Amino acid sequence: MNSEKIITAPSGYFALLLFFVLGGAAGYYFAMGHPIIGAAITLFDIIIVLSGLIIVNPNESRVLILFGNYLGTVKSGGFYWVNPFTSKKKVSLKAFNLNGQQLKVNDSVGNPIEIAAVIVWQVKETAQAVFAVENYLQYVNIQSEAAVRHLANSYPYDHIEDETASITLRGGAEEVSHMLEKELNERLGRAGIEVIEARISHLAYAPEIAQAMLQRQQASAIIAARRLIVEGAVGMVEMALAKMTEKNIVELDEERKAAMVSNLLVVLCGEKAVSPIVNTGTLYH
Missing domain, CATH: 3.30.479.30 (Band 7 domain)
Structure with missing residues (x-):
C-alpha cells in the first residue's frame, strides 16, 4: 500500500512568466515568416508550460501520478507548476x-x-x-x-x-x-x-413495538414510585408508633396497633385525599 509522500512543487508564477515569453516569441516568428518555428514554440508553450500549472486551494490537495507511479501529494495551498504528464487527482482535506x-x-x-x-x-x-x-x-x-x-x-x-x-x-x-x-x-x-x-x-x-414499550416503561416507573412511597410510609408509621410509645401518649394493644398501622398506610399510600371519619365510641363497640 502506498504511503503518503508530501512534496513541494515549484512556483507557478515563473512558469506563467515563461508562458508569456514563449507566446511572444511564437508571435515574433510567425510575424517574421517562420510559421514552423512559431508553431513548435506554441505547442511547447501549451503542452509543457501551460498544462503543468495547477492551483491548490486551502484545505485541498493534489495527488500526482506519473504513468502509474505515485509521485507525491501537494498539500500546501498556492499556485504551482508540476510535470504536465502527471495525473492530478484533487482530494479535499475539509471536514x-x-x-x-x-x-x-x-x-x-x-x-x-x-x-x-x-x-x-x-x-x-x-x-x-x-x-x-x-x-x-x-x-x-x-x-x-x-x-x-x-x-x-x-x-x-x-x-x-x-x-x-x-x-x-x-x-x-x-x-x-x-x-x-x-x-x-x-x-x-x-x-x-x-x-x-x-x-x-x-x-x-420501531413503530410496531413503540406503544408496547412505552406502556412497559410507564408501568416500571409506576412500580418504582409505589415502592418508594411504601418504603416511606412504613418508615413514617414506625416513627409514629415509636414516638407514641416513647412519650407514653397512649397504650396500644396489638389489635389497636394493627388498626392504626392499617389506617396510616391507607392515608399515606392512597392516590387521593382521604375523608377522615371521627369514631366517638371505642374500637370494640
Missing part, C-alpha cells in the same frame, strides 16, 4: 459531515429499533484514500452504516430489557459515541480517513 439515514435493526436483546448517527470525518492520508479503495466517499457511507448496525446489535436499548447491562444505547450516550468513533476509525483507517466525531442522532423503538 465532511455525514448525516446517516435511519436504520431499522435489532438491539442486543432482539428488540427492533431505529437508529441513525452523525459522523464528522476528513481525509488524512491522501495516498490511501486514492489507491486503497475504489471510491473513498462511497466507502465511508457503507462502512459507517455497517458500524452503526454493529453498535446497535452490541447493546440493549435500555435497562428495562437488560438490567445487568453496564452500557445501554439510551443511557450511555458518551460511552456509545466513544465506541462508535473507535470502531469507525478502525474501519476507515484503511482508506486514510480520520473520524473527528461520531454521535447518535436518532434513537427510538
